[in-house]
């Protein structure tokens with residue numbers, strides 16, 4: 001059981017350290033942790049945000065636990081060398097096309113949400129975000145137009161096979177839940193989205209037990225606040241999924257609570273909180289490590305089939321929250337290590 005641990009930048013190392021403490025406390029037979037450099041930290045050390053040796057470590061592992069990357073002081077670098085390329089590169093190189101971002105309100109903790117408790121109490125949804133395509137990975141550039149104006153451009157596209165495989169992931173996820181799949185797109189404006197919608201409808205023929213609906217992304221953003229309980233599984237593209245998942249985190253309570261799994265075919269996966277390196281609070285011991293700890297639970301479940309251990313971690317996080325252990329992101333005063341201690345004490 002070899003797990004690569006890539007802590008990264010900003011609060012990445014702080015939150016990852018707590019997740020590692022939790023993993024180690026479970027005394028899992030054969031657990032081996034291997035560290036690697038990613039992001040700005042890797043750029044400073046090796047001149048690249050995703051050095052070859054880090055990729056090799058990832059490939060030699062059964063799963064990756066990832067913190068966060070991003071360092072505003074390196075934003076002047078050419079895009080290929082920016083810290084974010086580490087996570088984008090890992091997703092692409094390792095074929096991690098299906099990003100599962102569950103957002104479920106903690107029972108009894110409906111008031112963590114900024115929504116009214118009767119609204120937030122019903123949230124139990126899963127965003128299935130395509131992770132290898134879309135405008136993220138299209139050609140891009142800046143050019144100067146004939147009239148001298150500068151123009152930035154990014155190519156958005158989806159090929160049908162890319163849509164098909166994430167649609168299957170969405171339908172399968174829905175089959176394991178309450179059999180409702182909402183495909184979110186912008187087919188009223190974008191050709192990319194029209195193809196997306198057509199292909200999702202084609203794939204739906206193979207899943208007659210799942211109720212498929214379609215929603216434009218602007219409406220989905222509104223419905224997530226109005227009536228988030230109406231969603232079960234949302235399947236969507238890379239960009240829309242990025243935005244909607246940050247929004248869903250606040251419907252639950254905080255971005256510091258949302259975990260994610262980025263999966264390839266098979267059992268390999270990369271697991272990370274949905275948040276970033278949070279430079280505004282980095283190095284202060286203030287970050288909430290719960291999203292990373294919950295990502296470690298997803299890792300045990302998806303990559304190793306350790307359901308009982310995963311459930312133990314999730315229950316410990318829920319118990320810590322129920323006992324009022326809250327970080328600043330939730331209006332509390334508990335620091336990173338204190339939250340880690342609280343989860344460990346409840347394992």
Ligand SMILES: NC(=O)c1ccc[n+]([C@@H]2O[C@H](COP(=O)([O-])OP(=O)(O)OC[C@H]3O[C@@H](n4cnc5c(N)ncnc54)[C@H](O)[C@@H]3O)[C@@H](O)[C@H]2O)c1
Nearest residue numbers: 068069070071087256274275276277278280281287288329
């Ligand atoms: N997967 C990733 O590694 C990833 C994800 C998102 C953003 N980023 C990068 O992170 C950097 C900062 O981006 P940003 O500020 O837009 O987003 P962010 O998610 O880092 O932070 C947004 C806000 O949420 C707060 N926050 C985030 N995580 C928190 C936690 N665990 N506990 C408490 N508060 C938390 C931050 O303090 C900040 O106020 C950028 O360089 C960005 O590109 C990386």
Ligand SMILES: CC(C)[C@H](C(=O)O)[C@@H](O)C(=O)O
Nearest residue numbers: 069070084087088242274276
């Ligand atoms: C850092 C960035 C490239 C990344 C994304 O946009 O996918 C982040 O926002 C995320 O949600 O994991």
Ligand SMILES: [Mg+2]
Nearest residue numbers: 242243246274
């Ligand atoms: Mg994001």
